[in-house]
Amino acid sequence: MLALWNKIWTTPVVTEPVVRTYDDAQIEAIARQVDERARRLFGRSLHIREVDAGSCNGCELEIGALNNPYYDLERFGMHFVASPRHADCLLVTGPVTRNMADPLKRTYDATPGPKIVVAVGDCARDCGIFAGGYGVVGPVSAIVPVDVVVGGCPPPPSMILAGILAALDMRDNPQSVRSTDGPVSDDGAQ
């Protein structure tokens, strides 16, 4: 126990001050801007439900990294929840497989509105290397309406964070564009 306390005492706060590890200047700008506004509005709240719609778990590893002290998702007022009922953001990864298409749709319907959907990874955008596979139904946008797509295989945590922040920004300003990237289809029931 004493060893643990010593460790806690000597370890500094390791969280990165702002997102700056990714070289994409545009995303960094979005992130910084949203982060500032987030502070101004005395904190925000976003509860995320993660749906693995058939991913190779590469994206999950990166998403898992969001929770660690280095990226510390919680400081933006976001955290992962156990039920779509508690969520207002769905984080969907992977090409949507036949078995996961229906659950994904049900998860979307089970989430109370207003809600946003962020598709994470190349597979979620356009099925990636799995495109055309017999078990694949299509990209996430073929099943549920997508607000923001974060590309990359897998996208680094900072990029995912930037994507979520962008979506958050959109929710607060509904008049802005619905999607920055990727196709959007509206066949999902509202």
Place this chain on the structure above:
Amino acid sequence: MVTELFPKLVTLLSFATLGAAFLLIVRRDLAGQVRLFAVQSLALAILAGVVAAFTRSVELASVALALALLKVVVIPRVLNRAVAKIGLQRAALPYLGTPATLVVCGGLVVIAFYVMAPVAASNPLPTAEAIPIAFAGVLIGFFVMVNRRRALTQILGFLMLENSIFLLALLATYGVPFIVEMGVFLDVLVAVLIMEVFIYRIKENFDSIEVDRLGRLKG
């Protein structure tokens, strides 16, 4: 103020030793148990110091110092070495489960209070009201020795028993004479060292320190 504070402090510290005994029962890992024993001894040493300060007895103060040195530093170190050598980290292996043990120990406390309440009432010293607590510690120490399967944890039971007897003497008569106390300490130290050696031997020969297996030695 002091006359009012002194018995309170004595009772509180006696309860602290009893509390440490209870925690030792619940605790599963050996290292934690050894540490709890050290905590108990520390509370005891402080108590002896408090009594020494109240009675202005230099002898008792030196006993307190010796106790702190021996039981808070030396014996825990010896035991820790034994734990490290044997490599058993979580090995209390009691016969009864934790809730049942707690119930039994609770019952022992009740019995101790029941038996010792008249004794405490007849003793004129201000420390007397804590006597039942000390006696409860004696009973619990005994029970720990009975209830544990592993030799090392039995040593802990023995040490707790010894602590409680010291406490009992302290509360009932402000401690036995200095020379006797020192002799007892020496005895305890030697006993612990001998038992440690025994444990190594048992461990080497049986590859286990479960006392049950000693039953096979009989002809």
Place this chain on the structure above:
Amino acid sequence: MALSEAMTLNLLLLTLGGFGAGAAGAVLAARCPHVSRLAGHACALIGAVGALALGAAGLAGGTLDVMIPALLPIGGLSLGMDRLSAFFVLVIAVAAIPSTAYAITYTRAYEGKSSLAGMGLGFNAFLAGMVLVVLARNVLTFLVMWEAMSLASYFLVMTEAEHRDTQHAGWIYLVMTHAGFACLLVGFLIMAHGTDTMNLSEWHAASATLSGPMRHAVFVLLALGFGAKAGVVPLHVWLPKAHPAAPSHVSAMMSGVMIKLGVYGLIRIGFDWLGVGASWWGGAILVVAAVSAVLGVLYALVESDLKCLLAYSSVENIGIILLGVGAGMLFQSYHLDTLASLALVASLYHTVNHAMFKPLLFMGAGAVVHATGTRNIEEMGGLIKRMPQTAAYFLVGSVAIAALPPFNGFISEWLMFQSLLLSFQISATGTNLLFALSIAALALTSGLAAACFVKAFGITFLALPRSERAEQAREAPWMMRGAMGLSAVACLALGVAPVGIVRLLNTTVADLTGAQADVHFNWNVIVANDAFAVVSPLWIAVALVSLCALVVTALRIIGANAAWRAYETWGCGRALQTSRFEYTATAFANPFKRVFGLLYRPVKELDIQFHPESRMFVETIAYRNETRSIFEDALYGPMSKLIQRGAQRARIVQSGNVHLYLLYIFMALVVLLALAG
């Protein structure tokens, strides 16, 4: 207010006349089941209303003195009424009125199946027997009425005698009730012999002449006899078998009232007949009560037969009631009469409460069992949508029996806690510890009772129906709903406005202990023992309701999103949400089963049949998980074996030889003569 004796006599006649007319009507119209049913129960209802008036008159100070020497040998039929008797008459009435009203419709289901004439006769005799037991004033009247009550209830238990379970239940009930009766008989005879009078009301004064060991013996015998009727552990074995087997209105009366007569007897021996007893009497009752309360609720918790669950919960509630009786006896033996009164007030309050919510729950269970055709709650579910009113009433009963505010169970448990907490005024360490442990037992009981009734209500009424019968369940007829509604309202009324009844109880127990409990009232605020504890049930209820309203309006004012949308239950995106996914009653109780494994001795069997070709494929899985009663295994099993063996031995005596029998008679005569000489 002095009531004329003629008036109470008239009320008694009304009561007995109602029951008599009911019995006669049911038998006379035996050919026509419909009329027989209506006549039997409608007249019983009149009798029950009469009993209500009689009890109220008795509590108000009315007395009764009936003496008909010709009707019974040795002393004749002797009836009388003091406040305690009147209170128990009232308890009988408050349970009997809704149960009887309920029975008028409920018994329709038995038309053509069982003899309704027999049922009407039995039910009326049962009710009359109970009323007369508490009014009895001499030994023979008491014993005859006690036996009448027991036999009538036995025949009612045997209504569906074609079932094997019922036969078994009836047999065990008969054995236990007669073993208890034998204890009572011997105890009464010793007492009558020692005090030289058969008149019960003279015993209190005469008990001083009894020698010490005799008093102890009488106490033990009578306590065993009354305890067997009350269903305390370990004499409770008949209760969870007999109560479920009977028709629901009968179970309601048996569980709600009949077992209370055991309590009545215990109060009589503890406070009246034997005078102030030794302190171990109260201690023994306290221990038995604590054990009954905890074990009763623990067994109820793992039960999935709804009526059986309720029966075990009666064991628990008897335990709670007897905690007060035992505490009162202990307080009295330490000469703390006001505390004894407080404990008894709590005890009697719980008695009347239990006589309200237990019949309510049994009536609800009867409606549910009637609608679904099963007593197993694992096959129910979703009934709150199909039987909304029954569900609401059952919920009221569940909240009340779990002793939660603002219903009546809460007040009596609160009073009970206060009286136990005040035990620190005794300065005897052993007794103090005993009280501390009974506080713990009562607390554990109330927590477990809440768990038990979450299970009983939740599994039965909530979520999806678990069987086809449950899916097609219909709401109960209006008469049954009305009876349940009446009980539910009574539960609420006694919960929010206990002031009047606590006052009445206080005068009642003052007759027994010689002192009133230190309980004051101030604007519906109960102040116990010189401001030791304070509670205001009415204001709690008002505050709860208004705070609910406050939350609703506050949400509206700050502009909360009021939209809501129904969607399927979240099952991780699974396609099919069926009742097979629901948590079962067994699963709900499983943590308790593991924690208290020592008491349940759970038996688990897992039998997996694999496909002959490969162990990867499973053909069938059979899983059995049941609990056994330690008492039946460890106490009654060996005992019945012993008796059987003894009976085998005794068979040699019975040779069939007439001369031998003559020899027995002769020897008996000689022995008697020798003893008499």
Place this chain on the structure above:
Amino acid sequence: MLTQILIEVIQLLIVGLGAPLLVGLVRRVKARLQGRRGAGLLQPYADLHKLLAQEAVVSETTSWICRFTPYLLAATMLLSALLVPLLTTQTPLGFLGNIIVLMYLFLLGTFFLTLAGLDAGSAFGGMGSSREMAVAALAEPTVMIAIFAIALRAGNTGLDEIIRRGAADSLLLLTPGHLLAFMAFFIVALAETGRLPVDNPATHLELTMIHEAMVLEYSGRYLMLIEWAAGMKLLIFLALLSNLFFPWGVALAITPFALAVAFVALAMKIGALAVGIAVLETAVAKLRLFRLPALLSGSFALALLAVISFLFVK
């Protein structure tokens, strides 16, 4: 009359508005101990505000129980806030009930919440209900025995009176029974409010949940009410612990200055306890469900020892 109403309003505001802050404080300290920055202290307000704006999705298998429970739960906590002496020993509505009433109000909330957990018919909800009820039932004896110990010392079960007696006793903290009762009550408070090592309030894994599993079906304003009520329960328990066992600063007479002192003292005591909880939650792991009885029986033993010490060691 006006002062009395004012005091009750202040109590309601402290509990109602302070609860999210307390939750935020515990989370913030935990984040710091884990080497993170963590969300701001005011984050729970933002969470609750957001939930209010969301629509509510309700399972179609549920009944009115599911929709009624959040309101009742919030109401029981607010009622408790009216009973508990937070700032002064002269709580105007203290006559509504003593400490036992308080425990039964909590049990009432738990009763309906567990029913609501069963209402949707999901396996998670049932599991949560069953576990929550098991913990609540096993914690009950400890609570009552601890209350018995306190009542032994104070000669009263009224909250106000206990605090007044405690404040008059200068050697309070040296009384072993008092400390033992505190430890027992603290463990029970952890169990009742779903903190580690009994339940992990931050878990995402359904199978390890107790409280959270029960409320998986709730969303929107219903969820907001439940989370708010959970925060209030934590606050009330901490307030009880700090005022019953460390009754310093509680106003014995109603003057503006005394109330201000009492407010500061209360904030500091609760803050210290909250930091203690955060430290504890960082240091210990969640116990396996079937190890919980050992913990609770340990706390029961402590409470019983407290009683014994009050009975024998006066």
